[in-house]
Amino acid sequence: MSNSEFKAQPPKLNYRSIQFLTSAPTLTECPEDFGAEVAFAGRSNAGKSSAINALTENNKLARTSKTPGRTQLINFFRLSDQQRLVDLPGYGFAKVARSMKDEWQRHLATYLEKRECLRGLVLLMDIRQPLKEFDLHMLTWAVEAELQVHILLTKADKLKNGPANNTRFAVEKTLKEQGLNHGVTLQIFSSTKKTGLDKLERKLNEWLEIPEEAAPTDD
Numbered sequence: 711m712s713n714s715e716f717k718a719q720p721p722k723l724n725y726r727s728i729q730f731l732t733s734a735p736t737l738t739e740c741p742e743d744f745g746a747e748v749a750f751a752g753r754s755n756a757g758k759s760s761a762i763n764a765l766t767e768n769n770k771l772a773r774t775s776k777t778p779g780r781t782q783l784i785n786f787f788r789l790s791d792q793q794r795l796v797d798l799p800g801y802g803f804a805k806v807a808r809s810m811k812d813e814w815q816r817h818l819a820t821y822l823e824k825r826e827c828l829r830g831l832v833l834l835m836d837i838r839q840p841l842k843e844f845d846l847h848m849l850t851w852a853v854e855a856e857l858q859v860h861i862l863l864t865k866a867d868k869l870k871n872g873p874a875n876n877t878r879f880a881v882e883k884t885l886k887e888q889g890l891n892h893g894v895t896l897q898i899f900s901s902t903k904k905t906g907l908d909k910l911e912r913k914l915n916e917w918l919e920i921p922e923e924a925a926p927t928d929d
């Protein structure tokens with residue numbers, strides 16, 4: 711057996727061992743920009759907390775992001791020294807001034823454009839109300855920043871398979887027509903039924919992969 715076969719492998723991802731790391735109001739206050747990060751975004755009520763809970767089997771985590779004072783922040787969760795999940799603020803629910811929403815949007819856009827370690831964006835949309843204004847903003851920024859996007863059409867259990875698939879095709883078609891399909895993948899998802907959870911994990915694994923030479927070794 712050659713020595714190379716004993717080489718330490720990059721740490722295997724375990725979404726169950728995730729821990730809250732920190733919150734940041736703006737890009738400048740984010741943790742150091744290294745390793746790999748995947749961000750989750752969605753309008754309020756899109757099912758983001760439920761999806762993060764299903765993925766991590768940890769009900770406390772997403773609740774952390776919903777703690778008063780944290781809902782407008784970028785919340786970071788640690789998977790390993792080099793790998794993080796990020797819960798981005800959703801908006802559209804709060805009765806806040808337009809200027810406040812503009813401010814959040816600005817921080818979001820800056821984060822998406824400037825964050826070097828950001829490997830991809832998971833965008834959650836209720837399958838019964840896809841492609842709202844917020845979603846189109848996020849998609850436009852991501853495509854402009856050449857950032858990959860994986861769309862979850864959430865709460866798919868609310869529809870039968872036929873209509874759910876029809877919605878998926880319709881969203882795909884609209885994205886193509888609007889030139890927003892570059893680097894974008896999408897899937898049907900249900901936190902309640904765990905539909906598509908394995909597919910989401912595979913996408914996250916792919917995005918969060920750290921090249922072997924960059925991963926810490928035991929020696």
Ligand code: GDP
Pocket residue numbers: 752753754755756757758759760761800864865866867868899900901902903
């Ligand atoms: P967030 O605001 O995006 O974090 O959304 P939540 O995860 O809090 O979900 C909003 C509402 O949708 C809650 O009442 C959830 O119970 C419900 N919900 C979330 N995911 C699902 C799902 O997969 N199926 C169904 N039927 N309801 C869901």
